[in-house]
Amino acid sequence: MKITVIGVVPPCPRCKLIYDLAVEVASELGIEVEMKKIAYDSEEAKRYGKVGTAHDIAEWANMEMDWSKIREIVSEGWSKELDDFFMPCAKRAEEEGWLMTPVLLIDGKVAFMGYVPGKEDIKVVIQAALNSGS
Numbered sequence: 001m002k003i004t005v006i007g008v009v010p011p012c013p014r015c016k017l018i019y020d021l022a023v024e025v026a027s028e029l030g031i032e033v034e035m036k037k038i039a040y041d042s043e044e045a046k047r048y049g050k051v052g053t054a055h056d057i058a059e060w061a062n063m064e065m066d067w068s069k070i071r072e073i074v075s076e077g078w079s080k081e082l083d084d085f086f087m088p089c090a091k092r093a094e095e096e097g098w099l100m101t102p103v104l105l106i107d108g109k110v111a112f113m114g115y116v117p118g119k120e121d122i123k124v125v126i127q128a129a130l131n132s133g134s
Helices: 012-027 054-060 067-074 082-098 119-132
Strands: 002-007 034-039 103-106 108-112
Touching: 002 012, 012 034, 012 082, 034 054, 034 103, 054 082, 082 108, 103 119, 108 119
Parallel strands: 002 034
Antiparallel strands: 002 103, 103 108
């Protein structure tokens, strides 16, 4: 199984956490996975479609965001509040067919994007991928 995180380099708190959670889940399940991180602005990431950060999505979609509030929240690291603040961007990205960081791919398929899912959510999609043989 290949698990890839598309994110910013160096990783933001959200990109780092989703990667770490995927590693932890694979370890708990006792499965071997090929883990990989790729930069959202790399040619490799672009093969999955139009990929951007919340800032990029807001800019592409002409969305008003309180960036000073976001900087304040992100200075504390990842939090559910941070993901909640970015959710309008993630929803807009999904509507437009864009990918918003962090993106978690399992065997080349988007499992999550735009937020950090819970560890159990990651476990469910990994188990489903194992069961489907993909």
